[in-house]
Amino acid sequence: MNQVAIDFWKDEKLRMAWDDIVPGAPRKTVPYVLTREAIQAYCRSVGDLHPLYMDEDLARASPHGGLIAPPSIHILLMFACTPIDDWMRSPGTVNAGQSWSYNVPARPGDTIRMDARALDKFIRKDRLFVIHDNVFFNQNDDVICSGRGWTIRPM
Amino acid sequence: MDKTFDTIAIGDTIAGTPFAPTRETIREFCDASLDYNPLHWDDDYMKGSFGKTQFGGIIMHGMTNFGIITKMLTDWLYPMGGVHRRLETRWKAPVKPGDTIVPTGTVTAKKVTGKGRWAVIAVEIKNQHGTTVAQGEAMAEFPPAT
Numbered sequence: 314m315n316q317v318a319i320d321f322w323k324d325e326k327l328r329m330a331w332d333d334i335v336p337g338a339p340r341k342t343v344p345y346v347l348t349r350e351a352i353q354a355y356c357r358s359v360g361d362l363h364p365l366y367m368d369e370d371l372a373r374a375s376p377h378g379g380l381i382a383p384p385s386i387h388i389l390l391m392f393a394c395t396p397i398d399d400w401m402r403s404p405g406t407v408n409a410g411q412s413w414s415y416n417v418p419a420r421p422g423d424t425i426r427m428d429a430r431a432l433d434k435f436i437r438k439d440r441l442f443v444i445h446d447n448v449f450f451n452q453n454d455d456v457i458c459s460g461r462g463w464t465i466r467p468m
Numbered sequence: 469m470d471k472t473f474d475t476i477a478i479g480d481t482i483a484g485t486p487f488a489p490t491r492e493t494i495r496e497f498c499d500a501s502l503d504y505n506p507l508h509w510d511d512d513y514m515k516g517s518f519g520k521t522q523f524g525g526i527i528m529h530g531m532t533n534f535g536i537i538t539k540m541l542t543d544w545l546y547p548m549g550g551v552h553r554r555l556e557t558r559w560k561a562p563v564k565p566g567d568t569i570v571p572t573g574t575v576t577a578k579k580v581t582g583k584g585r586w587a588v589i590a591v592e593i594k595n596q597h598g599t600t601v602a603q604g605e606a607m608a609e610f611p612p613a614t
Binding site for chain 1: 493497499500502503506513529531534535536539543551554556558604
């Protein structure tokens, strides 16, 4: 299984290395239309088949009034809302931790945009770190969620 | 009796669902998350030394931990009308195909604020050897008292 649908190596040279990343500078992002199929594929991949995400009839009768995405859907949105040359795709990027706050749920059909930037970069234990932050909004400018992540950058 | 914010006690534990990643589930997560970092699929790349880190084979996405902790929290909260408001995690050790990991939670604090009722939950994932692979803290908000 050494072939994948999206090749992170292909555009590696286009991506900023740790040296090039400027804390505070916005990252390029792209809007993304979240589909029911994408939500449910994500849910299956983590074994989370809650009816609020999977069962249209039950979700409609719930206080949510329809299907929603699980809070952790930002895992998909992080890559869905960034272009192929975004430095988060650099091969060898290691995720060291994440912190997220949740406001309104994402829903199928939402057009989602992301505001993102590096917040900080530093060297610790001979490793190169970057802290990034992200905020996801729906088409009504409601905040869906906001978060920070710590990644170890490839050397 | 169903749990409510009022009956939750400090020290209450939450049992999550075991998750057993395989090469196939990791690939499924690649497709679902669009995260095709070669750490998760490229056997040749993972034979080498990555900076100071040597994993010795492909590893599960760290964010899969995040997803299964989230499932544990929402499965616990939804029946109470609770809302998952925050999750902070650190990855302590890699997870590999063939491992079995289990999330757990422990209520560490309750707080009534001006407009809300909150619980703080320590979360952890351990593998089949008892090694902690992820650790963190969550917050949940509950409907106002009626």
